[in-house]
Amino acid sequence: MHITLRDISKKFKSNIVFKNLNIDIQSDSIYCLLGSNGAGKSTIINLLANLTEPEEGAILIDGKTFAKHELSLKKTIGLQSQYNQLIEELNAYDYLHFVGLLYGMRETELHSQIQNLFDYFFDDKEKLKKSIKTFSSGMKKKISICAALVNKPQLLLLDEPFANLDPSACARLCSLIKKYRTNNRIILISSHDLLYVDQIATNIGILEQGELVFNDTLDIFKNNSKNDLGTSLLKYLSPKAENNIALDKII
Ligand SMILES: Nc1ncnc2c1ncn2[C@@H]1O[C@H](COP(=O)(O)OP(=O)(O)OP(=O)(O)O)[C@@H](O)[C@H]1O
Secondary structure (H helix, E strand, O other): OEEEEEEEEEEEOOEEEEEEEEEEEEOOEEEEEEEOOOOOHHHHHHHHOOOOOOOEEEEEEOOEOHHHHHHHHHOOEEEEOOOOOOOOOOEHHHHHHHHHHHOOOOHHHHHHHHHHHHHHHOOOOHHHHOEHHHOOHHHHHHHHHHHHHOOOOOEEEEEOOOOOOOHHHHHHHHHHHHHHOOOOOEEEEEOOOHHHHHHHOOEEEEEEOOEEEEEEEHHHHHHOOOOOHHHHHHHHOOOOOOOHHHHHHHO
């Protein structure tokens, strides 16, 4: 698998998010998108999931565009969105079953995949029988991640997957992501959780004000710097990481 964002321009009304953005991602990558709030990480994920479209440029998945191959491409993608994608009136099983049917999965395969996901992520499965609206935010996040994995997609898109998860769930997710990586899959993750990014990323892209200011392997990023990932990342982000004048006024 291979994904390309070529000369992408994207704006929301007068807010220009990207101008001529180019990214290429190859199979076998765990590509982590980093950057400040509002830099455009979720927008890239939403473009790749075809939830929004660019004003200019092309999005190619294995050389194909959504315009010509919408359904077949969407079947290869699993998405955990930052926005609520759940149908909260349903219980966890029925929701994942519904998602699997949308992907055209066969009943037996779908049933066993849902059970496997529940076994992996949930120690207390009794609560899963209730409607999703009664779940904690971390449980909802785990169900969204399960939904992204239900059809074992070739392109796995995870938008802030670690936010709201407890340390045990984060550790399980890290193990899963590392094992999920194969030579015909791409895992694209937006995250601010550098501890986990450091554990799982093969490649990182740093977005700052709509520009891809770094795009290479995690090893190269770390070898270029003598600092930890967080300190190194701050160099690429807005210079006002500490705004002491405002801070003094607040205190
Ligand atoms: N649906 C929308 N309507 C209007 N503006 C939007 C919409 N979605 C995103 N934007 C704008 O696009 C820009 C990029 O937002 P995006 O959510 O992609 O950033 P992000 O890097 O994911 O941020 P965060 O780290 O806070 O999640 C921001 O300026 C945001 O205000």
